[in-house]
């Protein structure tokens with residue numbers, strides 16, 4: 001094989017997390033074999049490779065947090081933990097024979113569309129270059145850790161790390177630890193570390209609504225039923241899916257169900273926290289669902305422990321020995337855990353992406369990321385985004401949108417490949433505008449655009465991350481490429497028009 005051919009692939013997939021693996025599997029299933037998955041890490045798994053903090057797991061049931069075609073083998077587990085999800089993804093990749101396609105330790109830093117050839121040029125951190133006819137970005141929305149811009153962070157003499165970059169060599173036993181943030185990651189890590197540490201300070205900027213999470217494992221009878229009765233797995237998955245569509249989505253659209261959820265969350269708080277002062281601190285002042293609801297049975301009891309203090313006074317600065325709050329109190333700690341989430345609205349960052357006529361993707365998105373179906377950006381032919389703008393699900397399992405995208409993109413690749421003349425697929429601005437109107441109309445109805453901080457919207461309040469309509473609508477829209485929306489054009493253009 002010539003060097004040029006070795007460096008060219010029909011489809012370049014960037015990222016080997018759930019999305020990228022899903023795309024690779026769908027390509028394989030359609031007999032498309034010329035593809036490479038570039039992964040910056042040394043293993044697959046994306047967010048489930050990176051988030052190894054104690055207690056890391058998924059609060060969406062395993063039967064739904066999976067590809068529809070690859071059920072979990074161990075049906076005894078209702079909520080999968082990080083290592084189970086990672087093992088599941090390894091199994092899916094192995095079952096589909098993806099190993100020869102995975103290129104680890106290869107971070108793509110730049111994508112450039114060549115107008116003359118109609119191909120994409122990929123550049124790595126090491127300066128290597130590859131070319132591809134089609135590029136699929138699957139870099140996640142929750143992959144870049146967000147560190148708070150606090151004064152004095154560099155002065156801290158202890159050990160500080162983010163939940164997504166857990167320092168397993170740092171033993172927390174007997175230490176004084178500060179956790180900053182009280183989202184879903186914090187709610188999972190706090191119950192695990194609270195019994196180990198001497199003192200735990202939890203710095204809460206705003207409280208989250210918490211709903212009780214059922215037990216991690218099924219009753220043995222239910223587990224046996226799911227494992228042995230044909231069709232039981234599918235029926236259970238379908239029930240979970242329909243329940244989320246019928247109950248959670250209306251709740252997030254401020255229906256009467258939101259009142260019911262709020263009542264349940266209020267009762268949960270009351271039953272688990274008896275101290276009125278702590279209860280007041282933990283009572284959110286935002287609408288339920290505006291922030292992602294925390295699902296946990298062990299979070300409040302951990303906060304109520306004698307060695308745990310919930311600090312609600314705003315952080316003034318980090319010092320050499322701890323954290324000082326605005327009221328002047330200094331609390332010493334030798335470890336700081338940043339449970340402060342991710343840079344979720346910076347889609348595709350830090351990748352530099354240049355499309356047709358030298359158009360810069362991040363400049364195009366300076367007012368917020370937008371893409372038709374969350375997949376296509378006009379002027380960026382043959383570039384397909386997975387988990388792009390407005391495709392996160394706040395009410396159901398994100399694996400559903402990712403699987404829909406993988407199937408859709410594989411069909412687009414087939415369409416492109418079927419043409420006798422080398423072609424590129426693009427959408428027009430009017431298609432994106434119509435899509436955006438549909439998204440914006442839905443966003444206005446949801447509670448996410450209320451006045452609370454959440455990771456679904458930009459600082460200007462534009463909802464860029466979540467899909468505000470039923471999942472079934474997204475699945476319908478991505479069932480097959482719409483010939484009135486996508487355009488196939490000859491690849492490249494003559495050097496002398």
Ligand code: NAP
Pocket residue numbers: 057058059060142148149163180181182183184185186188203204205206291292315339340341342453454455
């Ligand atoms: P997050 O939900 O974005 O929470 C970040 C937390 O850090 C918030 O409490 C935030 O406070 C706080 N924070 C941020 N900047 C701060 C600052 N400068 N000073 C003080 N506090 C600050 O992040 P996350 O908990 O990592 O979760 C992110 C998402 O990952 C989740 O919503 C979920 O979708 C996913 N996740 C899922 C699971 C699961 O079980 N499925 C588990 C973990 C994570 P404010 O609320 O005031 O902004």
